[in-house]
Amino acid sequence: MERGELLTSLKDIVGEENVLSSEMDLALYGYDASLERGKPDVVVLPGSTEDVSKVVKLAYRAKIPVIGRGSGTNLSGGTVPVKGGIVVHFSHMNRIIEIDIPNRTVTVEPGVITLDLQNTILKKGLQYAPDPASQKVSTLGGNFGENSGGPHCLKYGVTTNHVLGAEVVLFDGTVVWLGGKSPDQASYDITGLLVGSEGTLAIATKIMLKIIPTPEAVKTMLAIYDSIEDAGNTVSAIIAEGIVPATLEMMDNLVLKAVEDSVHAGYPMDAAAVLIIELDGMADGMERQAGKILEICKRHRVRDVRLAKSDAERAELWAGRKGAFGAVARLRPSYLVCDGTVPRTKLPEVLGKVIQIAKKYDLPIGNVFHAGDGNLHPLILFDERNKEELARVHKAATEILQICADVGGTISGEHGIGTEKLKEMSFIFSESDMHFMRDIKSAFDPVGIWNPGKVIPQRQAANA
Amino acid sequence: MNIAQLMKLSYDEVAKCNKCGFCLPNCPVYLAEGKESSAPRGRNATTRAVIEGRLQWSPEIEKAIFSCLGCGACTAACFPKVQTKDLVFRDRECLVTEGLYPKIADRVARFLEEQHNISNDDNEERSEWQEMIKDIPEEALNKDRAEVIFFVGCVASFFPMAQKIPVNMSKIMHRAGVDFTVLGGEEWCCGFPLIGAGMPDKVKALMEHNLAKVKDVGAKAIVFTCPSCYHTWKHLYQPEVKLFHASQMLNDLIRDGKVTLKERKIKVTYHDPCDLGRNSGVFEEPRQVLKSIPGLTLVELASNRQLSTCCGGGGNVEMVNPELSAKVAAMKLEQIALTGADMVVSSCQQCLRTIATRAKRQKMDLVVKDLTELVFEAME
């Protein structure tokens, strides 16, 4: 389809003011929070499912790629248009459609900001458990696309465990509902397949989520360590005891210092590592569990364990943890977050190796992560404008993911594959694994319009 | 300003933006328009792309860069504390050099050059509001020498809706025995609108005149009811004398027993003007003043202090894009309504205007007052 015709048809669907096509706009929809960059052909801001369906139908006929976009905060290039196409930005589709308290579900449009939903239902004594550190900006559509996790996902599970159903637009513009309020579905669990598929199989226009009552009691502890190994061993020991805290987060010295400088929450600047351990649930029995954890910490030479004494203190600790990437970013202009997962018992070993890599490539690397899940986030700091440094960064990141794969882990915890980690897919998947994925992809996307160039490497790249 | 100069001044700052997006939900313009070009992250990416030669200045960039309110809410949410508003104002300087800017700014620049005020009236009319004061002799407001200069500002001098601010402030100071004067026709605009318009080099003449007047009067302090004047003096003029915002002076007067307040049984919320709160760090004094009124209940807005949402009146947007300004004001009204307060108090003539005008348009039953008005009414 010729460009002028494409623009006119899109304007007919969503209205002139909701079609963006200037050079400036195309440059601004070419990035997300990763280091990748691309350029779409055009951007649309739909207002309804019907708009989206019509846009997709048009794209299908014209064989033009379609890339869904929430707030563009994903860290793996998931929203970067690598082959041009139409970016569908959901900023105007941000209504909470239904809050069904008796059934404990909410239905939202994809552009609703995660924390906005949370704040709305907290007033009713309910919560949506997944809490990515980016929750104040990320959208539920983006969380759906990335299967996002967060500190509390240790106990409550990641996004997919909370998605009950979705209204999705298929490749030819057809709109279907998947799943629903009842917990078990009669047919295939297609919703489960779509969550985390990074917009490569379909696009969600409504999402139905599970909500739960807020816990009766919460206890937040900060355990301070003089050695990173001791902190790591504490994590595996707690889980081995059969305790599942709501969170088990770890930050190393580099991150701690940066966080304390920016939020002043009282984090010890000289510690080698800290754990944020939160318990929640019934008030009954919580003391006993906290006592047990304290004992485990002591066994692993903890320097001190502090208890958050008020909601404000607790909020400060979390503001620090959730702002960790940003805080570290104050040290150097750019950062790359690696997102690997390893078996918990391997944590100390892998952390040691990450430190070696930092030395080898002469790069500052901070560590902040969901320790309970074994989900590491080494943060490599640098200046993107220095090309030589950037090249070292990419090498270091690949090596870190290789280590994760080598110890029996995987190359993504929650930030997705996008374009950034395509080349590392072969660390964990065989050619036949990927062949199978390509088959699934073509069933959902026969002409290849959905977010091309993401998640599954091209055949030749994988063989190389 | 050209791109080489922009690169020198802005490149390192803009490179600190790592595109995390945390600023997006804080930016009222992004919330109103939902486009990346209205988001702080998008503005920074634009600046960077221009510096790196990936984008050329264009009418689209002009429109986007001139839609920033300069409210600074983005920086409050940003961990590397990227100074997006300063970067935007510098972009505007380049756009002015390129001839890509809202031409209404030329008119304002001409008014300031010729008449020294934003409304193109004879500058002697700055004292028009004094006619509303019956019980203070003219000489008491217009002295040759005084301890304190009351810098009234253009909006409060010329716009009828805001004139009660200098009236009330003068009455309060007079009753409290403050030795003060206004400058009348010798007060020239502080130049703030020129900074937002990308023409900061034109501020110099205004600044030199105003600073000379301070010397003439021999004042030891200046008090401002306009937060933007206060901010401009504090950050750009940096005179040797003490600078007070009205809320700070009121707080001192109340503390020292020079102003005593009687009971008012009202429920109010307080709107932090961007240039007073976030951009100048004055959060507590206006609240202290409110709390000194017996019987008054202060309910905070959900977004307050550092996170306060702009009223829509900043960054010359009201002049350049009134529709956008109105949308932001409507968002502010929604937040105010959620507090359940009977009255919203601000300490800025511009906020007063934008909020009150929007409330009237929407037929919302809301009392909007400047802090000076509320204090004067509550005085014994």
Ligand SMILES: Cc1cc2nc3c(=O)[nH]c(=O)nc-3n(C[C@H](O)[C@H](O)[C@H](O)COP(=O)(O)OP(=O)(O)OC[C@H]3O[C@@H](n4cnc5c(N)ncnc54)[C@H](O)[C@@H]3O)c2cc1C
């Ligand atoms: C500082 C920082 C901290 C972060 N912390 C975390 C964290 O703790 N945990 C975590 O998991 N992630 C984290 N992230 C990553 C990111 O915030 C999440 O991946 C988030 O879910 C992305 O949401 P978004 O709205 O920005 O989506 P986008 O980045 O816009 O999109 C993400 C993906 O979803 C797809 N998509 C968007 N909308 C739809 C839709 N309607 N239907 C189908 N697909 C769609 C897109 O095509 C893309 O592939 C962090 C990012 C930053 C910058």
Ligand code: SF4
């Ligand atoms: S301005 Fe700050 S908060 Fe906004 S994207 Fe850039 S780094 Fe993030």
Ligand code: SF4
């Ligand atoms: S200064 Fe205000 S309007 Fe301008 S980008 Fe920042 S938050 Fe948005």
Ligand code: SF4
């Ligand atoms: S800030 Fe005050 S003096 Fe300065 S231009 Fe505005 S109204 Fe005039």
